[in-house]
Amino acid sequence: MTQENFSARRETQAQALEAEQVQANTTGTSAGVDDLLDEIDSVLESNAEEFVRGFVQKGGQ
């Protein structure tokens, strides 16, 4: 941690922002749609019910 700021990862952050540049759009095809749904399944936590139910906050403003 530096005195200047509390960030630990200026480098990885810059990389993440660059990674946000849009990839080619292949989703017009049905293969693209299947591919999208596969990717969604790969990033979701496996236990949907527990994941959602466990997200309880106190009320905010």
Next chain:
Amino acid sequence: MDRRIFGLETEFGLNYVPSDGRRLTPEDAARHLFRPVVAWGRSSNVFLNNGSRLYLDVGSHPEYATAECDQLLQLIAHDRAGEAVMLDLVEQAEEQLLEEGHEGRLFLFKNNVDSAGNSYGCHENYLIPRKIEFKRLADMLIPFLVTRQLLCGAGHLVQVQDQTKFVFSQRADHMWEGVSSATTRSRPIINTRDEPHADAEYHRRLHVIVGDSSMSETTQLLKIGATDLVLRLIESGEIYHDLRLENPIRSIRSISHEFTGQTVVRLMSGDEPTALQLQWKILELVKAFVARHGAHHDQVERVLELWERVLVAIESQDFSPIDQDIDWAIKHKLITGYAKKNDLALDSPRIAQLNLTYHDIDPNRGLFHLLRRRGLASSVLDPAMIHDAVENPPATTRAALRSKFIRAARATGRRYSTDWVHMKYEEGEGGVVLCKDPFATSNSSVDELIEVMRRPV
């Protein structure tokens, strides 16, 4: 106002998911998240080098309030910078937790409701002239705000009479009043808390707490851009039709729940337009206003084009022209597509998980970000603008002064404090500068105070 100060305050939902079975309370998770902040600023309520405020709010919600901005894209960049700051904290907290033997993942959601129905907000601030009569402003603005969810709702799933429905807004079911000073016990559409953070003789801060948080930069552009245009119309003093609603709160809910935009809204005048007709009316008035007075910035045309495109899409019930631009439409396409492919009902846990994970700010696993990477959700910013906003204040507002003061104070290692209007040096001979002009970018008193701080004590 031709030049207006804007600010966005975003409360994030926080959840720690252990992979070793050991849970953390939200308070504990928030404490871990903010440990680097406390180490940096000796408080969980700090102003950062970019002029923004970062703090833990009511209910242990991490909150990021952008610095004062005076341009739309600048404001959106600073709001997105808040997400980057939070992600940075998440990464550090996960590492720290692992060192303490807690294996798991921290999730931050830029949404407005948790699984138990607790709500937290995205608050919009607009500087307005003091001379505007507030009741007149509220009368004219509330019909717009009540129907604005058609343009920029985040989309949500709610149970209405035993049936799970896709609705426009997350926040609509949590609003209880038209105008008041409360924020938690009873949430109003417009909050009257009058802390202008500016010269109160000339300015007032309009605090709008009815909006959904926006994942999409395009949705954010429309949300703030359209509201600014309606405010200009009101500020001009040019009369417009009386659109006061008989019951804004009943209307805001029924409008959210009717996905066709055809909810009938009773006006005090006795008229009964649909939500969509009200929006068309306001758009028509705004377009005529812009035609008379000209565009006051380079995004006006884009805002008006988007606004009209959304209304056409709802009217035709063909959402494809907006399903990469508007949060509710992006999410609707995602959820209905996924449900159909997997033969799931809207009340299935997996669909609830999609609805939540759309708002995960992690660029690798958040579903909005996943869609954006695939070119299925639009952006309006060059990522370099966000990167810059993480480090640097808006150059055109008082935030530049605050940033200069904070950097200088930290370089000396001396004790200091700041808020929106004060800059205070707390050692030696000390000193405080009050800067009430949010448009000021230079101030000789601040320069003098910095000189004083640099002297040996």
